[in-house]
Amino acid sequence: MRKSILSIALFSVAISTYAQDSLMFRRIHDNIMLHGTCYEDLRVLSKNIGHRLSGSPQAEQAIVWAQKAMEAAGADKVWLQPVDVPHWVRGKEYLKLKFAGSKDYKNVTMLSLGNAVGTDGKVLEAPIIIANNFEEFEKMPAKDVKGKIVFFNYRFRQDLPHTFEGYGDAGTYRWRGPSVASAKGAAGVIIRSVSTGLDDFPHTGAMRYADTVKPIPAIAIGNTSADLLEQELRKGAVQAQIMSECKMLGAVRSFNVIGEITGSVYPDKYIVVGGHLDSWDVGDGAHDDGAGCVQSIEVLRTFKALNIKPRYTIRAVMFMNEENGLKGGLAYNDSALARKEEHILAIESDAGGFSPRGFGLAMEESKRRQIRSYRKLFLPYGVYDFEREEGGADISPMQRRGVPCAGLRPDPQRYFDLHHTANDVFEQINHRELKLGAVALTQLVYITSTYGLK
Amino acid sequence: MRKSILSIALFSVAISTYAQDSLMFRRIHDNIMLHGTCYEDLRVLSKNIGHRLSGSPQAEQAIVWAQKAMEAAGADKVWLQPVDVPHWVRGKEYLKLKFAGSKDYKNVTMLSLGNAVGTDGKVLEAPIIIANNFEEFEKMPAKDVKGKIVFFNYRFRQDLPHTFEGYGDAGTYRWRGPSVASAKGAAGVIIRSVSTGLDDFPHTGAMRYADTVKPIPAIAIGNTSADLLEQELRKGAVQAQIMSECKMLGAVRSFNVIGEITGSVYPDKYIVVGGHLDSWDVGDGAHDDGAGCVQSIEVLRTFKALNIKPRYTIRAVMFMNEENGLKGGLAYNDSALARKEEHILAIESDAGGFSPRGFGLAMEESKRRQIRSYRKLFLPYGVYDFEREEGGADISPMQRRGVPCAGLRPDPQRYFDLHHTANDVFEQINHRELKLGAVALTQLVYITSTYGLK
Numbered sequence: 078m079r080k081s082i083l084s085i086a087l088f089s090v091a092i093s094t095y096a097q098d099s100l101m102f103r104r105i106h107d108n109i110m111l112h113g114t115c116y117e118d119l120r121v122l123s124k125n126i127g128h129r130l131s132g133s134p135q136a137e138q139a140i141v142w143a144q145k146a147m148e149a150a151g152a153d154k155v156w157l158q159p160v161d162v163p164h165w166v167r168g169k170e171y172l173k174l175k176f177a178g179s180k181d182y183k184n185v186t187m188l189s190l191g192n193a194v195g196t197d198g199k200v201l202e203a204p205i206i207i208a209n210n211f212e213e214f215e216k217m218p219a220k221d222v223k224g225k226i227v228f229f230n231y232r233f234r235q236d237l238p239h240t241f242e243g244y245g246d247a248g249t250y251r252w253r254g255p256s257v258a259s260a261k262g263a264a265g266v267i268i269r270s271v272s273t274g275l276d277d278f279p280h281t282g283a284m285r286y287a288d289t290v291k292p293i294p295a296i297a298i299g300n301t302s303a304d305l306l307e308q309e310l311r312k313g314a315v316q317a318q319i320m321s322e323c324k325m326l327g328a329v330r331s332f333n334v335i336g337e338i339t340g341s342v343y344p345d346k347y348i349v350v351g352g353h354l355d356s357w358d359v360g361d362g363a364h365d366d367g368a369g370c371v372q373s374i375e376v377l378r379t380f381k382a383l384n385i386k387p388r389y390t391i392r393a394v395m396f397m398n399e400e401n402g403l404k405g406g407l408a409y410n411d412s413a414l415a416r417k418e419e420h421i422l423a424i425e426s427d428a429g430g431f432s433p434r435g436f437g438l439a440m441e442e443s444k445r446r447q448i449r450s451y452r453k454l455f456l457p458y459g460v461y462d463f464e465r466e467e468g469g470a471d472i473s474p475m476q477r478r479g480v481p482c483a484g485l486r487p488d489p490q491r492y493f494d495l496h497h498t499a500n501d502v503f504e505q506i507n508h509r510e511l512k513l514g515a516v517a518l519t520q521l522v523y524i525t526s527t528y529g530l531k
Numbered sequence: 532m533r534k535s536i537l538s539i540a541l542f543s544v545a546i547s548t549y550a551q552d553s554l555m556f557r558r559i560h561d562n563i564m565l566h567g568t569c570y571e572d573l574r575v576l577s578k579n580i581g582h583r584l585s586g587s588p589q590a591e592q593a594i595v596w597a598q599k600a601m602e603a604a605g606a607d608k609v610w611l612q613p614v615d616v617p618h619w620v621r622g623k624e625y626l627k628l629k630f631a632g633s634k635d636y637k638n639v640t641m642l643s644l645g646n647a648v649g650t651d652g653k654v655l656e657a658p659i660i661i662a663n664n665f666e667e668f669e670k671m672p673a674k675d676v677k678g679k680i681v682f683f684n685y686r687f688r689q690d691l692p693h694t695f696e697g698y699g700d701a702g703t704y705r706w707r708g709p710s711v712a713s714a715k716g717a718a719g720v721i722i723r724s725v726s727t728g729l730d731d732f733p734h735t736g737a738m739r740y741a742d743t744v745k746p747i748p749a750i751a752i753g754n755t756s757a758d759l760l761e762q763e764l765r766k767g768a769v770q771a772q773i774m775s776e777c778k779m780l781g782a783v784r785s786f787n788v789i790g791e792i793t794g795s796v797y798p799d800k801y802i803v804v805g806g807h808l809d810s811w812d813v814g815d816g817a818h819d820d821g822a823g824c825v826q827s828i829e830v831l832r833t834f835k836a837l838n839i840k841p842r843y844t845i846r847a848v849m850f851m852n853e854e855n856g857l858k859g860g861l862a863y864n865d866s867a868l869a870r871k872e873e874h875i876l877a878i879e880s881d882a883g884g885f886s887p888r889g890f891g892l893a894m895e896e897s898k899r900r901q902i903r904s905y906r907k908l909f910l911p912y913g914v915y916d917f918e919r920e921e922g923g924a925d926i927s928p929m930q931r932r933g934v935p936c937a938g939l940r941p942d943p944q945r946y947f948d949l950h951h952t953a954n955d956v957f958e959q960i961n962h963r964e965l966k967l968g969a970v971a972l973t974q975l976v977y978i979t980s981t982y983g984l985k
Contacts, residue, residue: 160880240963494963
């Protein structure tokens with residue numbers, strides 16, 4: 078008898094707790110959809126500052142902007158955390174192609190890959206050879222490669238429903254392609270952009286030379302140009318001229334920007350929600366990753382607006398240098414370790430400002446189960462998928478040492494049409510989709526700061 | 532003992548059936564993502580023909596296009612089903628406003644509501660009075676309304692996560708507003724567009740005059756203009772001039788376009804998948820509902836490409852006149868009744884060409900449970916929500932007499948930014964999102980044509 082009274086009592090508590098959480102989820106949603114500032118914040122970051130590669134003047138402006146935006150959101154404390162970042166600059170660049178049977182070179186839209194060396198402003202002229210993948214390339218005799226420009230014509234797999242898997246698959250041609258080609262004596266590399274787009278936007282992004290190879294120029298062309306080049310190479314020889322001034326300068330001092338709301342019960346235990354402040358040096362960096370920054374700021378604003386006093390300290394972190402070094406993520410982790418700050422959860426939004434569909438959960442199974450138990454609370458907002466085990470790049474140094482990490486998973490269909498291109502602009506952001514992402518982040522921070530993560 | 536052997540056997544059959552279905556779901560996905568024609572079909576419909584209001588020359592061209600597209604998709608049989616449709620024309624129109632303290636009229640972007648009367652090309656000049664909702668309007672004395680132009684300033688609720696609920700809520704001002712205003716002696720009506728957009732695109736769409744009221748001109752203005760008008764009305768009197776030539780002409784003969792693949796076991800039992808071929812007379816009608824048309828054609832193409840022989844007859848139906856009369860949906864239903872055609876399921880795609888998230892299921896609970904039992908098959912493609920009980924407008928006449936109906940539910944966040952505007956153009960379509968919708972439709976048709984719906 079006593080047992081069943083206790084059961085009823087516990088059941089009632091569970092019901093009323095669920096009802097309270099459900100109500101708070103709704104208040105968070107309504108507040109952001111009606112009064113959220115993330116869309117207008119992103120307009121300012123995108124249109125007034127624009128793209129902001131680590132070390133650039135715009136990156137410095139973005140740091141000032143982020144500090145002010147977090148103060149305006151009502152953070153208890155905002156500060157800059159020093160980070161030394163690589164400083165790569167693009168300069169002028171072009172690609173010209175001469176097709177078989179033609180006397181003239183034709184300009185083709187291109188972008189040097191990030192971190193790549195250029196031609197020092199000189200013209201690199203050489204014939205192009207095509208390899209559809211690394212396997213084909215491996216079979217080519219070194220003498221056929223030597224002094225040539227290798228065109229890696231690997232296509233982004235459109236038959237993978239989750240485009241981030243396609244990105245992982247094709248991305249290796251951007252990251253490793255230049256080293257693979259150089260190891261065999263190539264003079265330069267052109268890759269088909271790591272892109273789902275049916276258009277001619279070239280996609281830049283990080284590459285890295287293996288220590289054992291000579292750095293060679295490496296550029297990307299858009300899918301339409303890649304189709305044309307593929308077709309022309311079937312007809313006959315194609316000669317290329319590449320000119321590029323891009324180069325890596327010395328490291329410069331930059332900053333992560335951190336804003337926090339101090340926890341009422343556990344001021345020295347932390348929940349991080351963040352994105353990265355730097356972007357590639359084209360477009361506005363609106364989806365990658367202005368979106369994650371303004372959404373993280375929105376989390377702070379919403380806690381203050383709804384007068385939610387979190388038990389744990391909530392930190393919004395704008396990481397610097399995710400794109401070409403990850404120095405911000407590393408510096409944050411080093412600092413947390415040095416200060417012995419216990420992080421109960423780190424969440425990143427760095428997959429675009431699209432409709433949220435779920436969270437990746439990179440953490441031990443018991444914690445994953447706990448977060449999945451909140452699924453019913455998230456469902457009315459279209460957030461249903463808690464199955465993937467992913468965090469985010471900036472929080473990966475924390476993840477590697479066992480900090481529970483989560484990554485917002487927005488709808489992934491449009492991201493790789495825009496990612497790292499001149500077309501990743503504010504105009505590609507939908508206000509409701511962006512805000513709904515901020516809603517999901519705030520809800521996850523709310524529920525974990527209320528119950529902890531055990 | 533025999534029982535448990537039977538259990539094991541049945542269990543093995545269930546497993547292998549699931550594996551087969553899962554494989555076929557994947558083959559459908561891959562075929563459409565790699566070889567689907569719906570995106571290019573939609574480009575032709577949108578950019579070569581464009582918008583296509585019932586009775587317009589473009590609607591006639593669209594009928595010819597749809598017939599050819601279904602033949603190209605490999606339909607066993609394609610035919611036209613006669614439908615008499617209303618023929619409304621817009622003609623020239625404008626709205627000019629004179630604000631307090633100004634001597635000049637200023638042009639404001641506007642669209643007459645569909646089916647509305649115009650001013651016969653004359654200028655209707657009158658002061659504007661504002662009502663934020665019907666409740667406010669009811670409290671106004673008739674003498675303050677008489678001869679005035681009523682501005683219904685009701686806002687689309689951004690705090691409803693599912694925008695179609697917001698559409699149902701605000702849409703009543705478009706549908707009923709003119710009658711409500713006229714009943715109290717108003718000379719004309721302006722509505723704030725039924726729109727989530729933070730822009731100045733006016734949204735047209737159907738309205739209907741109650742039989743008891745005098746028809747009065749009725750127009751929509753975009754959210755930005757509505758904000759301006761609201762603000763100016765707070766400062767003082769605003770005078771309006773409306774000129775419009777729109778009018779309803781007599782009914783004209785048009786057609787539904789139907790293509791089918793004959794069932795191998797039940798040739799006289801039908802599964803319908805469709806969208807509507809007509810659109811409003813602005814933009815391209817790309818999301819509303821070119822998307823649903825090309826996706827339905829893709830279903831036929833994919834069955835043929837994968838050599839799937841459906842047990843039931845599959846019909847792709849392009850309905851005419853969803854927007855301002857529903858005559859196509861009614862004619863199809865009448866014909867099915869007259870011919871005693873048994874429909875086991877009717878599916879409509881008319882909520883935009885965005886990433887699919889689920890299906891609404893308007894049918895009895897046992898059938899709903901059967902479809903929900905396939906949820907695990909759909910999940911890898913991001914289709915998870917089978918909870919809503921909605922079909923679609925064109926299939927609603929069938930739904931009312933008990934035919935099981937389903938509606939594709941794409942992500943709803945962007946739809947009402949574009950719907951019924953000059954901005955509903957092909958450029959707003961993402962190729963992967965559109966194709967994924969066709970994948971989900973084909974998968975649902977495949978699974979129900981394999982197992983029936985009991």
